[in-house]
Amino acid sequence: MGNGEGSGSLSRRALLQMIGSTAGSAAMYQAMSSLGFAAESTYPGPTELPGAPKGASILILGAGMAGMTAAFELRKAGYKVQVLEYNARAGGRNWSLRGGDSYTEMGGLTQQCQFDKDLYINPGPWRIPYHHRGMMHYAKLLGVPLEPFLQVNYNAYLHSSHAFGGEPQRFREVKADYHGHVAELLAKATRQNALDASVTKEDQEMLLESLRQWGALDGNYTYVASDAVSERRGYTKNPGGGLSARPVPSKPVALGDLLGSGLWEALTNGDVFDMQTALFQPVGGMGRIGEAFGRELNPLIRYNSKVTEIHQDDTGVTVTFTDSRTAGPEQTLRADWCLCTIPLPVLAQIPMNVSQSLTSAICAVPYAAAVKVGLQFKRRFWEEDEHIFGGITYTDLPIMNIGYPNTGFQSGGKGVLLGAYMWGMNAMQFTAMTPQERVQKVVDYGSQIHPQYHKEFDNGVAVAWHRAPFTMGCFGMWTADTRSKHYDDLCQIDGRIALAGEHASFLGGWQEGAVTSALDAIGRLHTRAVAQGRA
Amino acid sequence: MKGIFVMLLILASSVQADSPAFTSRAAIGSLNGEQIYDHICQGCHMPGGAGAIAAGTYPKLAANKKLVSWQFVALTVLNGRNGMPPFGQPVHHEQSRATHLTDAQIADVVNYVRSHFDNNFKTTVTSKQVTGLPHPTAELMGPQ
Ligand SMILES: Cc1cc2nc3c(=O)[nH]c(=O)nc-3n(C[C@H](O)[C@H](O)[C@H](O)COP(=O)(O)OP(=O)(O)OC[C@H]3O[C@@H](n4cnc5c(N)ncnc54)[C@H](O)[C@@H]3O)c2cc1C
Numbered sequence: 001m002g003n004g005e006g007s008g009s010l011s012r013r014a015l016l017q018m019i020g021s022t023a024g025s026a027a028m029y030q031a032m033s034s035l036g037f038a039a040e041s042t043y044p045g046p047t048e049l050p051g052a053p054k055g056a057s058i059l060i061l062g063a064g065m066a067g068m069t070a071a072f073e074l075r076k077a078g079y080k081v082q083v084l085e086y087n088a089r090a091g092g093r094n095w096s097l098r099g100g101d102s103y104t105e106m107g108g109l110t111q112q113c114q115f116d117k118d119l120y121i122n123p124g125p126w127r128i129p130y131h132h133r134g135m136m137h138y139a140k141l142l143g144v145p146l147e148p149f150l151q152v153n154y155n156a157y158l159h160s161s162h163a164f165g166g167e168p169q170r171f172r173e174v175k176a177d178y179h180g181h182v183a184e185l186l187a188k189a190t191r192q193n194a195l196d197a198s199v200t201k202e203d204q205e206m207l208l209e210s211l212r213q214w215g216a217l218d219g220n221y222t223y224v225a226s227d228a229v230s231e232r233r234g235y236t237k238n239p240g241g242g243l244s245a246r247p248v249p250s251k252p253v254a255l256g257d258l259l260g261s262g263l264w265e266a267l268t269n270g271d272v273f274d275m276q277t278a279l280f281q282p283v284g285g286m287g288r289i290g291e292a293f294g295r296e297l298n299p300l301i302r303y304n305s306k307v308t309e310i311h312q313d314d315t316g317v318t319v320t321f322t323d324s325r326t327a328g329p330e331q332t333l334r335a336d337w338c339l340c341t342i343p344l345p346v347l348a349q350i351p352m353n354v355s356q357s358l359t360s361a362i363c364a365v366p367y368a369a370a371v372k373v374g375l376q377f378k379r380r381f382w383e384e385d386e387h388i389f390g391g392i393t394y395t396d397l398p399i400m401n402i403g404y405p406n407t408g409f410q411s412g413g414k415g416v417l418l419g420a421y422m423w424g425m426n427a428m429q430f431t432a433m434t435p436q437e438r439v440q441k442v443v444d445y446g447s448q449i450h451p452q453y454h455k456e457f458d459n460g461v462a463v464a465w466h467r468a469p470f471t472m473g474c475f476g477m478w479t480a481d482t483r484s485k486h487y488d489d490l491c492q493i494d495g496r497i498a499l500a501g502e503h504a505s506f507l508g509g510w511q512e513g514a515v516t517s518a519l520d521a522i523g524r525l526h527t528r529a530v531a532q533g534r535a
Numbered sequence: 536m537k538g539i540f541v542m543l544l545i546l547a548s549s550v551q552a553d554s555p556a557f558t559s560r561a562a563i564g565s566l567n568g569e570q571i572y573d574h575i576c577q578g579c580h581m582p583g584g585a586g587a588i589a590a591g592t593y594p595k596l597a598a599n600k601k602l603v604s605w606q607f608v609a610l611t612v613l614n615g616r617n618g619m620p621p622f623g624q625p626v627h628h629e630q631s632r633a634t635h636l637t638d639a640q641i642a643d644v645v646n647y648v649r650s651h652f653d654n655n656f657k658t659t660v661t662s663k664q665v666t667g668l669p670h671p672t673a674e675l676m677g678p679q
Contacts, residue, residue, distance in 0.1 A: 106588075348618060366619070429578075
């Protein structure tokens, strides 16, 4: 606090900052923002690449969001484009698992997804913040309709297995009580003149009034059961109509219990820039974007093609590949330029004649562990019994998150929810299990929050990203140190080869990182190609 | 050294009773070499050290001649390499996504893989020897 100016208004700002940081601990921001940094997309608007040299060609490796963004724009600019893709489908990590799909992970275990028609999970990306303008642009261009993704649901749960006897608490209650108690404390401190040195008398009046409003305090600046408080945290009996109309207010939880529970840690999840309303999901699953892109680029993408070597010389790049299903005979393709979007754990093992600095950069970024498990239940009990429509429950159990479907509300029949979304050591351990064991464990843990689980469970699928055959990990984990040492080297064009993808961005773990890194790289490649002419 | 090893085993067996296939973050520090392999390493290297091949490869650890050098194995586990994450990072806060094993555990898992899966290397490595090797700092997670 205090950066030397010491004016009354500055210390007020500092004070409000303090309130903000009490309510939203910075540590939590880091821990729970989960994927990515709070960085605004650098998407520059629709791409223009004028004056492509006649007949210039480019090979793009990987048909994920980065590769397909590049393919789309370079084709439009007049380049001869070919894409090599390991999978039998387009999209890469942009992917949905639907009833009837099958998925074989590394090690050979295959899962048949037995969800009902139209039900799905997104094993990878599931949300698009409104300010990811590149993703928004391509979804629109490809005609993929979006619907809201509910990041914050006041009626979903915050759960600690060590607090409140393991009973999940509604987000609404925890938030109201936390704000209420903090407001009361701060009001007390203000009225006992503890803040006189930092806040002027005039401002103290404003502060008190704002605290009353913010925390739903009563006339004595205390946080106690009242209609106003129930309007925040909910009623024991909701107001209604007619003779049975009279509401019964609810009682706040004591401050000590709330602090000890640790549940406040999850309160700020929706305050992080990347998680702020509005967020979107494609209707029918995130994979709709990759699928639409694949159709759009169809003749350009060669599927089931596993790149095994990348070699450049003075006039072009030769890429060796095999059939990824049969490991059949080696084939080669050649072009003037190459844009490689292969995830780094895979690329690190592919021979490629580039500079030592680029090689070191490729080897410097380990990929995070992550596991997602989709569970189909015989009915949408979270809606029917608990009135939770979309959004996320957070828990200290190994499953970490439960994501409720943000679509198909109140529809009859079965429902699929995201039964776990975990990282770190939790995810590593679940990766080491068989898919059946993962699903079973997730059902067991989840039943501590939703007792209906065991009775209503139907079937499930589990995706552990370190076993994903096409990425061998969830996303690239950069640190301040590795960024300063290697990031620029990773993004620099090396002769005729450039890298792009989520790993080559400051939006790590976001599709927008893949899109913006691709646009940035092809812009630079294009400048070089124009400067050099065809050769 | 032996004392620590025995203690680890005792702690670990109580962990096992709790749940055979999952250990809370807090209890991970008490897993022994075999358990670390089953809970963590086999996520990539597969049961029995069989390895796996897809777009890239998780090397087979079974009958792997490279394991002759305990330093090579210990350095790989400590600092990671390419797609292998480092396990020698300093401990972070509870929700951390970092992967951390103690030097004693790393010694134990190194000994385990070098003496199982058709590997028969007689020399064993101690926690102290692992401590003597370069570790990643909080900032440096990549390979050396
Ligand atoms: C669990 C999880 C949750 C996520 N949540 C979100 C989210 O909510 N919102 C969001 O925007 N982002 C999210 N992300 C991040 C997002 O998925 C990625 O940033 C983005 O999809 C990466 O695109 P890419 O083109 O860089 O890589 P990829 O999509 O991985 O594309 C790379 C392509 O290269 C191919 N390939 C690999 N090896 C070879 C080879 N040898 N030869 C030929 N082809 C090869 C692969 O098959 C793949 O198609 C999440 C990711 C995960 C895993």
